[in-house]
Amino acid sequence: xxxxxxxxxxxxxxxxxxxxxxxxxxxxxxxxxxxxxxxxxxxxxxxxxxxxxxxxxxxxxxxxxxxxxxxxxxxxxxxxxxxxxxxxxxxxxxxxxxxxxxxxxxxxxxxxxxxxxxxxxxxxxxxxxxxxxxxxxxxxxxxxxxxxxxxxxxxxxxxxxxxxxxxxxxxxxxxxxxxxxxxxxxxxxxxxxxxxxxxxxxxxxxxxxxxxxxxxxxxxxxxxxxxxxxxxxxxxxxxxxxxxxxxxxxxxxxxxxxxxxxxxxxxxxxxxxxxxxxxxxxxxxxxxxxxxxxxxxxxxxxxxxxxxxxxxxxxxxxxxxxxxxxxxxxxxxxxxxxxxxxxxxxxxxxxxxxxxxxxxxxxxxxxxxxxxxxxxxxxxxxxxxxxxxxxxxxxxxxxxxxxxxxxxxxxxxxxxxxxxxxxxxxxxxxxxxxxxxxxxxxx
Amino acid sequence: xxxxxxxxxxxxxxxxxxxxxxxxxxxxxxxxxxxxxxxxxxxxxxxxxxxxxxxxxxxxxxxxxxxxxxxxxxxxxxxxxxxxxxxxxxxxxxxxxxxxxxxxxxxxxxxxxxxxxxxxxxxxxxxxxxxxxxxxxxxxxxxxxxxxxxxxxxxxxxxxxxxxxxxxxxxxxxxxxxxxxxxxxxxxxxxxxxxxxxxxxxxxxxxxxxxxxxxxxxxxxxxxxxxxxxxxxxxxxxxxxxxxxxxxxxxxxxxxxxxxxxxxxxxxxxxxxxxxxxxxxxxxxxxxxxxxxxxxxxxxxxxxxxxxxxxxxxxxxxxxxxxxxxxxxxxxxxxxxxxxxxxxxxxxxxxxxxxxxxxxxxxxxxxxxxxxxxxxxxxxxxxxxxxxxxxxxxxxxxxxxxxxxxxxxxxxxxxxxxxxxxxxxxxxxxxxxxxxxxxxxxx
Numbered sequence: 025x026x027x028x029x030x031x032x033x034x035x036x037x038x039x040x041x042x043x044x045x046x047x048x049x050x051x052x053x054x055x056x057x058x059x060x061x062x063x064x065x066x067x068x069x070x071x072x073x074x075x076x077x078x079x080x081x082x083x084x085x086x087x088x089x090x091x092x093x094x095x096x097x098x099x100x101x102x103x104x105x106x107x108x109x110x111x112x113x114x115x116x117x118x119x120x121x122x123x124x125x126x127x128x129x130x131x132x133x134x135x136x137x138x139x140x141x142x143x144x145x146x147x148x149x150x151x152x153x154x155x156x157x158x159x160x161x162x163x164x165x166x167x168x169x170x171x172x173x174x175x176x177x178x179x180x181x182x183x184x185x186x187x188x189x190x191x192x193x194x195x196x197x198x199x200x201x202x203x204x205x206x207x208x209x210x211x212x213x214x215x216x217x218x219x220x221x222x223x224x225x226x227x228x229x230x231x232x233x234x235x236x237x238x239x240x241x242x243x244x245x246x247x248x249x250x251x252x253x254x255x256x257x258x259x260x261x262x263x264x265x266x267x268x269x270x271x272x273x274x275x276x277x278x279x280x281x282x283x284x285x286x287x288x289x290x291x292x293x294x295x296x297x298x299x300x301x302x303x304x305x306x307x308x309x310x311x312x313x314x315x316x317x318x319x320x321x322x323x324x325x326x327x328x329x330x331x332x333x334x335x336x337x338x339x340x341x342x343x344x345x346x347x348x349x350x351x352x353x354x355x356x357x358x359x360x361x362x363x364x365x366x367x368x369x370x371x372x373x374x375x376x377x378x379x380x381x382x383x384x385x386x387x388x389x390x391x392x393x394x395x396x397x398x399x400x401x402x403x404x405x406x407x408x409x410x411x412x413x414x415x416x417x418x419x420x421x422x423x424x425x426x427x428x429x430x431x432x433x434x435x436x437x438x439x440x441x442x443x444x445x446x447x448x449x450x451x452x453x454x455x456x457x458x459x460x461x462x463x464x465x466x467x
Numbered sequence: 468x469x470x471x472x473x474x475x476x477x478x479x480x481x482x483x484x485x486x487x488x489x490x491x492x493x494x495x496x497x498x499x500x501x502x503x504x505x506x507x508x509x510x511x512x513x514x515x516x517x518x519x520x521x522x523x524x525x526x527x528x529x530x531x532x533x534x535x536x537x538x539x540x541x542x543x544x545x546x547x548x549x550x551x552x553x554x555x556x557x558x559x560x561x562x563x564x565x566x567x568x569x570x571x572x573x574x575x576x577x578x579x580x581x582x583x584x585x586x587x588x589x590x591x592x593x594x595x596x597x598x599x600x601x602x603x604x605x606x607x608x609x610x611x612x613x614x615x616x617x618x619x620x621x622x623x624x625x626x627x628x629x630x631x632x633x634x635x636x637x638x639x640x641x642x643x644x645x646x647x648x649x650x651x652x653x654x655x656x657x658x659x660x661x662x663x664x665x666x667x668x669x670x671x672x673x674x675x676x677x678x679x680x681x682x683x684x685x686x687x688x689x690x691x692x693x694x695x696x697x698x699x700x701x702x703x704x705x706x707x708x709x710x711x712x713x714x715x716x717x718x719x720x721x722x723x724x725x726x727x728x729x730x731x732x733x734x735x736x737x738x739x740x741x742x743x744x745x746x747x748x749x750x751x752x753x754x755x756x757x758x759x760x761x762x763x764x765x766x767x768x769x770x771x772x773x774x775x776x777x778x779x780x781x782x783x784x785x786x787x788x789x790x791x792x793x794x795x796x797x798x799x800x801x802x803x804x805x806x807x808x809x810x811x812x813x814x815x816x817x818x819x820x821x822x823x824x825x826x827x828x829x830x831x832x833x834x835x836x837x838x839x840x841x842x843x844x845x846x847x848x849x850x851x852x853x854x855x856x857x858x859x860x861x862x863x864x865x866x867x868x869x870x871x872x873x874x875x876x877x878x879x880x881x882x883x884x885x886x887x888x889x890x891x892x893x894x895x896x897x898x899x900x901x902x903x904x905x906x907x908x909x910x
Binding site: 055 | 494495496497498499500503506538544545546547549550551553554556557560562565584591592593594595596642757827842860862863871
């Protein structure tokens with residue numbers, strides 16, 4: 025096995041070793057607990073989770089239900105994805121043969137298109153005839169785009185035919201999918217063409233950023249972290265980022281600043297208390313994020329409540345707009361978790377991103393960034409990172425080795441990421457009620 | 468990807484290329500068909516299938532429901548096993564935390580113990596507290612055995628406590644499994660200690676060689692091969708070994724020889740007709756096997772019906788006894804399939820063995836044998852072979868490459884092995900009826 029795993033550059037690894045030790049010792053109990061949870065609340069079709077590892081704390085900071093970045097995963101693990109997808113689709117639509125992926129509309133982002141091509145390839149390996157149906161305006165005919173990695177990807181205009189979404193075949197017949205896989209996070213809400221279809225749509229449209237709120241997710245997560253920590257007999261804070269929220273913020277017109285400043289101050293002092301308890305000698309910080317945002321837009325790092333009043337026009341404009349262009353009004357103020365994992369002699373900051381399909385961890389990668397500090401968001405617009413694929417799988421913990429040995433640290437990532445996925449599963453359940461995942465909302 | 472795949476040393480690859488081409492072209496239809504079949508008939512917990520690849524024909528020759536040889540699989544694929552096991556046990560007993568493996572009794576076979584240790588390790592990775600409960604007479608206390616690969620394995624005496632099978636813990640308490648995993652093929656029938664337990668037992672005890680018949684398996688397989696070949700529009704013979712059967716043979720006392728000779732002669736002439744049709748210029752041969760046998764005991768290769776009458780005393784004694792010592796009475800006469808896969812400059816004969824967990828292919832290896840011919844059984848007692856682990860997974864067929872390219876040949880192996888597994892699933896269904904797999908037979 026390779027050992028290209030980042031180095032933890034902090035002396036504060038006591039509590040993390042404690043988490044890892046507990047996870048390892050109680051692995052059978054943890055896996056049994058997860059099994060019973062997935063029976064109660066089925067996992068999303070696919071999920072990616074950004075983690076931050078501060079040595080003293082390991083926590084999720086973002087959970088994506090329309091993940092991109094599949095091209096950054098080690099291809100050696102594709103068989104795991106293939107197997108997981110076969111199981112997931114077996115439950116949703118056992119007779120499915122055709123799958124239609126609905127992608128994001130940014131066709132100029134080659135990184136995104138590489139991810140899309142990888143996702144398509146994995147579905148094809150799994151035995152599904154898989155095509156890509158774009159919702160882009162003005163895509164009259166199908167468009168083939170060459171990819172830097174070789175090969176190409178074909179986008180085809182999705183056509184509405186009564187309650188079905190279809191593609192045109194070359195011979196005039198239609199490609200009629202049983203499963204529509206959303207890889208578009210619906211920041212602008214649900215477009216007309218997707219409404220009231222009688223096909224299976226995964227994940228459910230209501231989970232797009234037009235509806236979803238980060239604060240809902242982290243509220244579910246906090247509850248889960250508490251349940252889980254109780255079982256493990258650890259302090260839930262070691263795996264849970266604290267947060268507060270403010271509604272009705274208008275950055276452009278400087279409305280709601282006072283509310284924000286108060287919450288920032290309060291949260292910073294809560295974090296400081298925990299830092300004191302664990303002898304962490306770094307300054308606490310918080311992140312202010314759009315509650316309905318994605319792609320790292322509309323995010324800022326704050327160390328002091330006074331910074332809220334000192335935002336310049338450019339910063340305020342940036343916060344006022346997030347992806348898709350809707351104005352920010354609700355924000356979440358989240359405890360910042362340091363990234364103390366670094367790589368190489370430059371000590372580049374590395375943030376783990378874990379990918380799951382069905383309820384299985386199928387791989388991941390580190391976002392490695394030389395030009396950023398340990399307290400900065402590593403997934404910001406225009407940000408350049410080097411992906412470093414996880415060399416090893418995340419489901420082979422090794423009791424005979426140190427709690428912090430590579431397979432065991434990876435296992436810990438996988439457990440925390442699955443807790444975040446469980447929070448997303450409960451979000452979905454809350455939204456779709458007793459409907460099955462994928463089942464159309466028209467019965 | 469590595470390319471250590473055996474060379475097909477035959478000019479007769481036309482029909483095989485045809486099979487592979489069909490499998491590749493119809494992959495989505497094949498996978499959809501398998502999905503619907505597994506819904507009707509759940510797959511066994513684990514299965515291994517011996518295949519023979521004659522270039523013109525690719526067929527299963529043995530299907531094992533209590534597989535050994537896990538130590539011969541590429542460890543890089545263990546994550547696939549972990550994931551498949553988690554799914555299988557989720558269905559059988561979602562609350563399972565403890566698993567008890569019941570092994571074979573031959574503790575001196577270090578190859579077997581290495582396989583057992585690997586199986587235990589995979590279950591532990593999957594999050595099950597897994598121990599090994601031996602049925603061996605005279606195992607008073609637990610026994611730790613050092614393994615050549617390093618590490619050790621611990622066998623503990625299985626104890627009956629009312630309707631439960633348990634192990635003793637060091638502190639006087641008991642280890643109480645929810646799932647009992649049989650890795651003992653019950654050649655001698657079902658021992659008293661296993662009868663009427665209220666725990667889940669997989670595979671069901673009725674599938675041991677005390678009850679199971681090879682001819683039942685291949686009858687199911689023939690039917691499946693026919694259904695499948697019809698869908699693919701190929702000749703079913705290309706994937707199906709013909710067979711006939713004889714009851715009441717007593718080799719020791721030379722009773723039933725005439726029946727056997729007649730069937731051998733008939734089957735040889737049927738094979739010859741097929742060889743003529745496909746221009747195969749090799750002599751046909753058949754294998755005579757105990758209908759209730761395993762481990763390659765009680766098997767002989769015959770090219771001519773007259774050989775049946777010319778068996779010497781040693782050969783007759785060998786056929787009269789198979790594993791566990793029960794006398795052979797029913798025999799199956801099976802079409803011999805040449806192995807035309809060879810490896811290296813010595814042209815060592817290589818036979819693929821495919822492993823499955825739940826309904827997923829999780830790896831395999833070639834039995835490589837320098838001292839045997841292409842028409843001999845490669846799994847005979849005392850036989851020495853070199854295992855060559857498959858370097859690549861079997862679920863990543865690549866439409867963009869040749870039908871006989873490595874990932875596609877592996878995909879073909881996986882499809883044919885799954886057809887044999889489906890035959891085993893139907894055997895199980897026939898035996899346990901509407902009971903769920905693993906459900907105890909006392910309701």
